[in-house]
Amino acid sequence: MTFAAILSASRASSDSSGALRASLHFAGQTLVEYQARQAARAGADRIMILVSVITPALSQAVDRLSADGIAVALIRDMVSMVRDAPRDADVLLVADGVVIAQGHFDAIAERDGNALLVTDDSRASAPFERIDAGQRWAGLARISPDLLFGTLDMIGDWDLSLTLVRAAVQNDARRITVPQDDLLTGRVALVDGQAQADLVAQAVMSAGSLAKRVRGLAEHYLLCPAARLFSPALMRTQVPATQVRVAAMALGAIALVPIELLWPATGFLLLLVALALAEIADRLDELALRAPPAGWVAFVVPFFAVGGISLAGGSVLATCLALLLAIIQLADRWQRTGGARAWMIFTPASAVVLLLLTTLLGATMMGYEVAMLAAIASAGAIILRKAT
Known part of the structure; x- marks a missing residue:
């Protein structure tokens, strides 16, 4: 009624x-x-x-x-x-x-x-x-x-x-x-x-999360805790979620520049910060009881990350990885991951973290190979668990 x-x-x-x-x-x-x-x-x-x-x-x-x-x-x-x-x-x-x-x-x-x-x-x-x-x-x-x-x-x-x-x-x-x-x-x-x-x-x-939903690997274990830590301070200073989201988009675009200049570690680090800002913007919306965006605005920063992954790899493997990550990102944002656990969902943010670590260790190609295997396993887990 x-x-x-x-x-x-x-x-x-x-x-x-x-x-x-x-x-x-x-x-x-x-x-x-x-x-x-x-x-x-x-x-x-x-x-x-x-x-x-x-x-x-x-x-x-x-x-x-x-x-x-x-x-x-x-x-x-x-x-x-x-x-x-x-x-x-x-x-x-x-x-x-x-x-x-x-x-x-x-x-x-x-x-x-x-x-x-x-x-x-x-x-x-x-x-x-x-x-x-x-x-x-x-x-x-x-x-x-x-x-x-x-x-x-x-x-x-x-x-x-x-x-x-x-x-x-x-x-x-x-x-x-x-x-x-x-x-x-x-x-x-x-x-x-x-x-x-x-x-x-x-x-x-500080009472806890207002919205309960499964997130990707990096979001669940890294970005969401960071958002819970920083968003209350931003809320108290009356920083609008829109401004934080625009800053995340701008930083995501800027991150492509060092990648193009063959400084992939710097680019991946900037992409990770941009993804964290986008998560903080979502958290600010949740605290204000507004629904986080589900349209194209929600995908700008993750797709900058996908583009950066493809650009840094410069190979067919990197391009295929980027496309697969884009599909997983859509499933994660639209909550179509079936019964998959957070650690099973290998999102673009998860790939950025992995590639940043392997690039710093001088094993970039190995990072792309491991990321591709993780993305394939993640897509399989989403499809098979949803089917059951």
């Missing part, structure tokens, strides 16, 4: 009375944009952002969300809410300034009818709204259409989120209790200033 989401974006930040909590920078975007992407990832098919004033930051956030295919609209009054809210589907209610782990979004999304994410009353949960003597609202709720429109009919100038939560409590909504560890580690938090948002973002980004 589909559902919509209502996000609140009207409370002022503690940094300035003219700034909104929703406009705080979080994971490379505004906080409300991050919340909208979480709701969309959980299954919301439309996002309504309830605002008191439309600011440039909110308008730009809506533009970015729309460009990524997320249906979003700004709602300024109850009349618009009554008109735009779905009458045949539940809504996911997200509090103003709240940061909640994606797992809790998914848990609420799986429920039907009224449900509340709550936390036991404690010092750690003090910033959240109290709903009874022992618990507080943790900032996320699922509201049925009957309860939503019944509340809208009598709400007047009251606070929509808190009024809906109180109505849900009175209607004995099911409760999902957040562990206290989530509050202490920042997986559930209420932020009202940029410094606090930065601390919570750091906790969220």
Whole structure:
């Protein structure tokens, strides 16, 4: 069953009375944009952002969300809410300034009818709204259409989120209790200033990988760990993933120059750095809850690597190796590797690492022969394991 989401974006930040909590920078975007992407990832098919004033930051956030295919609209009054809210589907209610782990979004999304994410009353949960003597609202709720429109009919100038939560409590909504560890580690938090948002973002980004998928040999054991190490620092300095990806493309093109000048080791080293930057760009997209590119943009740097391998070898063997690596790269990026393990997928990055080592040892030709055997074995493993 589909559902919509209502996000609140009207409370002022503690940094300035003219700034909104929703406009705080979080994971490379505004906080409300991050919340909208979480709701969309959980299954919301439309996002309504309830605002008191439309600011440039909110308008730009809506533009970015729309460009990524997320249906979003700004709602300024109850009349618009009554008109735009779905009458045949539940809504996911997200509090103003709240940061909640994606797992809790998914848990609420799986429920039907009224449900509340709550936390036991404690010092750690003090910033959240109290709903009874022992618990507080943790900032996320699922509201049925009957309860939503019944509340809208009598709400007047009251606070929509808190009024809906109180109505849900009175209607004995099911409760999902957040562990206290989530509050202490920042997986559930209420932020009202940029410094606090930065601390919570750091906790969220260090919590582990956001996307679980099999990667190639070099990516899994070398490039992905490097990306996990460096991407949080780049995210905190607000470096966009697009800029990192463009830098990777430029460096990949530059790497072909020393290869053409018969300095293959330098070229392979530059290609490896370019591939690492491309992996970091993908990681930045994942941290911001954006899907990494799957079109031609995703293959520019790997194909520079393939071209460099062919150019450095200058033989039929090198050209055949490059073509086979290109096919494996497509299978890896499009997740068509069947049940192959990471160490079975010999990608262009894996070949670059191998050729860099053998070139430094003065055994370039042997490196190409070993790389060809590894690529053939990798293609065989992908085909045969997928067939079974």
